Amino acid sequence: MYNWDFDILWGYRWLFLNGTLMTIAITAAVIVLGLLLGLFAGLMQLSRNPVLRWISWAYIEIFRCTPLLVQLLWFYYALPVLTGVELSAMTAAVMTLSLYGGSFYAEVIRGGVIAVDPGQSEAGLALGMTPAKVMKRIVLPQAIKQMIPPLMNQSIIQFKNTSLVSVLAVPDLLYQGQVITMDTFRPLEVYTVIAVIYFVVLVPLTAIVKRSEKTLQRSH
Amino acid sequence: MTGTITPDNTKIEITNLKKQFGSNVVLRDINVKVDAGSVVALIGPSGSGKSTLLRCMNLLVIPNGGRIRIGHDTFVFDDGSKMPKAKAQAHFRSNTGMVFQHFNLFPHKTVLQNVMEGPLVVKRTPKAKAEQLARTLLGKVGLDDKADSYPDRLSGGQKQRVAIARALAMEPEVMLFDEATSALDPELVAEVLGVMRDLASEGMTMIIVTHEMAFAREVADKVIFLRDGVIVEEGPARDVIDTPKEEATRAFLSHFHTRNND
Ligand SMILES: Nc1ncnc2c1ncn2[C@@H]1O[C@H](COP(=O)(O)OP(=O)(O)OP(=O)(O)O)[C@@H](O)[C@H]1O
Ligand SMILES: [Mg+2]
Numbered sequence: 001m002y003n004w005d006f007d008i009l010w011g012y013r014w015l016f017l018n019g020t021l022m023t024i025a026i027t028a029a030v031i032v033l034g035l036l037l038g039l040f041a042g043l044m045q046l047s048r049n050p051v052l053r054w055i056s057w058a059y060i061e062i063f064r065c066t067p068l069l070v071q072l073l074w075f076y077y078a079l080p081v082l083t084g085v086e087l088s089a090m091t092a093a094v095m096t097l098s099l100y101g102g103s104f105y106a107e108v109i110r111g112g113v114i115a116v117d118p119g120q121s122e123a124g125l126a127l128g129m130t131p132a133k134v135m136k137r138i139v140l141p142q143a144i145k146q147m148i149p150p151l152m153n154q155s156i157i158q159f160k161n162t163s164l165v166s167v168l169a170v171p172d173l174l175y176q177g178q179v180i181t182m183d184t185f186r187p188l189e190v191y192t193v194i195a196v197i198y199f200v201v202l203v204p205l206t207a208i209v210k211r212s213e214k215t216l217q218r219s220h
Numbered sequence: 221m222t223g224t225i226t227p228d229n230t231k232i233e234i235t236n237l238k239k240q241f242g243s244n245v246v247l248r249d250i251n252v253k254v255d256a257g258s259v260v261a262l263i264g265p266s267g268s269g270k271s272t273l274l275r276c277m278n279l280l281v282i283p284n285g286g287r288i289r290i291g292h293d294t295f296v297f298d299d300g301s302k303m304p305k306a307k308a309q310a311h312f313r314s315n316t317g318m319v320f321q322h323f324n325l326f327p328h329k330t331v332l333q334n335v336m337e338g339p340l341v342v343k344r345t346p347k348a349k350a351e352q353l354a355r356t357l358l359g360k361v362g363l364d365d366k367a368d369s370y371p372d373r374l375s376g377g378q379k380q381r382v383a384i385a386r387a388l389a390m391e392p393e394v395m396l397f398d399e400a401t402s403a404l405d406p407e408l409v410a411e412v413l414g415v416m417r418d419l420a421s422e423g424m425t426m427i428i429v430t431h432e433m434a435f436a437r438e439v440a441d442k443v444i445f446l447r448d449g450v451i452v453e454e455g456p457a458r459d460v461i462d463t464p465k466e467e468a469t470r471a472f473l474s475h476f477h478t479r480n481n482d
Contacts, residue, residue: 126316
């Protein structure tokens with residue numbers, strides 16, 4: 001029978017907290033940057049310009065169709081060989097996760113925009129609005145209703161994906177856990193605590209997503 | 221390409237207009253002149269190109285050839301030439317109001333905001349002034365009490381009247397109606413036709429695509445019968461509807477009641 005001993009971890013509580021905050025900070029950054037990238041790529045997909053469409057298509061497919069772990073290692077270890085520019089582990093991590101998330105967000109945003117009745121853009125155009133104004137004032141506000149639940153889901157996945165950055169020695173929650181394990185030789189307790197922390201942060205978030213789906217259905 | 225020609229009394233002048241979708245030729249060499257303040261009814265079988273012609277007039281469809289003048293704005297199209305710039309297109313459209321079969325009200329905006337949207341965004345009218353204009357127009361279509369409702373709370377007839385007010389808010393020189401009453405329950409048709417009749421009597425230049433032959437006969441000055449992208453017959457409304465010259469027109473009209481009980 002294994003003898004659980006969580007007491008020993010109490011001395012590491014600040015490391016756990018540090019790691020958790022780092023994970024949350026990275027998540028926040030990659031969500032914001034990813035949404036920006038996704039908005040650009042998603043709208044480029046809908047552009048009349050075939051070059052823009054092709055560029056965004058290539059971007060989306062490259063990042064959707066290769067494993068995130070491979071992308072992280074490539075940006076950290078391979079890109080500097082190619083460009084001669086060293087990226088800090090943090091920069092490489094945030095950049096890769098943002099690009100990866102952006103490629104999924106782009107598809108959500110594109111889908112949300114094309115789901116809006118084309119009659120809506122026609123009505124905006126018929127008033128004399130420019131296509132950019134129509135997108136901003138008529139189409140996107142309606143598309144966002146459909147987009148928010150899948151964007152939130154994707155963001156929850158991003159939160160979990162941040163655990164991969166530990167392979168680049170970015171001091172996130174998982175990385176701190178590895179440090180603590182090497183100190184205490186208590187992997188079972190450490191990784192259990194880490195799993196619980198992820199769980200405790202995400203359960204309320206998924207509840208919010210569920211709730212927002214319902215309120216959005218009813219709102220204007 | 222915008223230019224200025226001093227117009228006589230014609231408000232709309234369409235010359236040699238052509239449109240095809242791929243290999244499907246939808247409009248072949250259309251010529252139409254519409255006098256200022258007159259009402260033209262565009263009739264014809266399904267697929268004859270009525271909507272396409274109407275949508276060419278506000279560039280929702282870009283023609284492959286010909287020329288369109290509305291008021292002082294002219295666009296010339298030919299297959300080789302580039303599409304007009306987005307800004308120029310938008311400016312051209314702001315001078316024509318369009319009313320759609322399915323209303324296309326903005327569901328995320330209130331009735332008042334729907335009507336204010338054009339002046340606010342396109343003309344940059346100050347908010348207070350845009351609101352005043354919108355309330356006046358809503359009064360005109362009999363919906364002042366619905367200003368703060370959202371479109372999903374309105375009946376079809378009310379929606380279409382809001383859509384008319386929204387188009388009028390741009391103070392366009394021309395109003396285009398594409399089967400404005402076709403999606404309505406029969407008992408709601410009259411309220412929309414009533415608003416259109418008022419507009420016509422106020423001297424608005426209007427082109428209406430319609431299957432309401434009795435209304436066309438009563439309100440339109442001119443009727444144009446379109447079939448397979450060609451104008452088969454045109455003339456004063458009563459002449460064309462009561463005594464069509466062409467067999468095709470006669471055959472088409474035989475499917476309709478062309479008179480109210482008068
Ligand atoms: N965007 C489009 N792309 C391809 N073909 C089109 C498009 N719009 C219209 N057409 C074709 O052009 C032809 C004329 O269509 P249009 O909508 O102008 O007819 P209509 O006279 O308005 O018919 P209805 O009475 O059914 O509304 C049809 O064959 C239609 O399939
Ligand atoms: Mg039509």
